[in-house]
Amino acid sequence: MRLNNHMADFTAHVVEHLVLSLSALMLALAVGLPLGILAAEAPRLRGAVVALAGVGRTLPSLAVLMLLLPWLGVGATPAIVALALLAIPPLVISVDIGIRSVPLATLDAAAGMGMTSVQRFSRVVIPFALPVSFAGLRTAATETIASATLATFIGAGGLGDEIVRGLQTDDPPLLFAAAATVAGLALAADLVLGAAQRLTAVRE
Numbered sequence: 001m002r003l004n005n006h007m008a009d010f011t012a013h014v015v016e017h018l019v020l021s022l023s024a025l026m027l028a029l030a031v032g033l034p035l036g037i038l039a040a041e042a043p044r045l046r047g048a049v050v051a052l053a054g055v056g057r058t059l060p061s062l063a064v065l066m067l068l069l070p071w072l073g074v075g076a077t078p079a080i081v082a083l084a085l086l087a088i089p090p091l092v093i094s095v096d097i098g099i100r101s102v103p104l105a106t107l108d109a110a111a112g113m114g115m116t117s118v119q120r121f122s123r124v125v126i127p128f129a130l131p132v133s134f135a136g137l138r139t140a141a142t143e144t145i146a147s148a149t150l151a152t153f154i155g156a157g158g159l160g161d162e163i164v165r166g167l168q169t170d171d172p173p174l175l176f177a178a179a180a181t182v183a184g185l186a187l188a189a190d191l192v193l194g195a196a197q198r199l200t201a202v203r204e
Helices: 002-041 043-058 061-072 076-100 104-112 117-154 159-168 172-203
Strands: none
Touching: 002 043, 002 076, 002 117, 002 159, 002 172, 043 076, 061 076, 061 117, 076 117, 104 117, 117 159, 117 172, 159 172
C-alpha cells in the first residue's frame, strides 16, 4: 500500500486540514455571533442581515475561493477567510432564530423579577438560544471541514492535497484514506457538537 510510503506527509496534511478548519470556524464565530445577535435585537436591520446570510449560503465553496484570489492571493489566509465566509451564514441564522425563540412570557417574568437587560440576556436569552445556536454551529463545522478540501486549489494544503494526489497518481488507497479522513473529521465534529447541544438543552 503506497499510503505507507508517505504517512508523515499524510499526517501533516491532516493537521493542516484541522488548522484551516478550526481557524475559519473561530473567525466565523467572531463575526457571525455579533451579526446574529444584531439581527435578533435590531428588527430594522434583521431583514438586511438575514438576506445577506441567505445569499452567502447560496455561494458555491469553490467560487468563494476563486473570488478571493485577486485580493488575498494564494495560501492559508484566503482559504481561512473563504471558509469563514461560508460558515458565517448558518451561524447568523441560527443565533437569530435562537434568540427570537425565547418565550416573551419568560422575558416578561425575568423583567418582573427586576433583572436588568444585561441579566436577562445572560441568564435567560443565552440559555434558551444555545440549543438552536449549536445546530447552526454543527452545520458550519461540518461544511467547513468538508469545504476545506478545496483549499488545495489555492495552495493552502490540507487533505485536498492527498485527494488530488490520489487522483493524479491513480492511487485508490490514498484517495480513499484522504476522503474517509475528511468524512471522519466532519462526523466527529458533528458528534461532539451534537453532544454539547444536548447538554445545553438539558440545562435549559
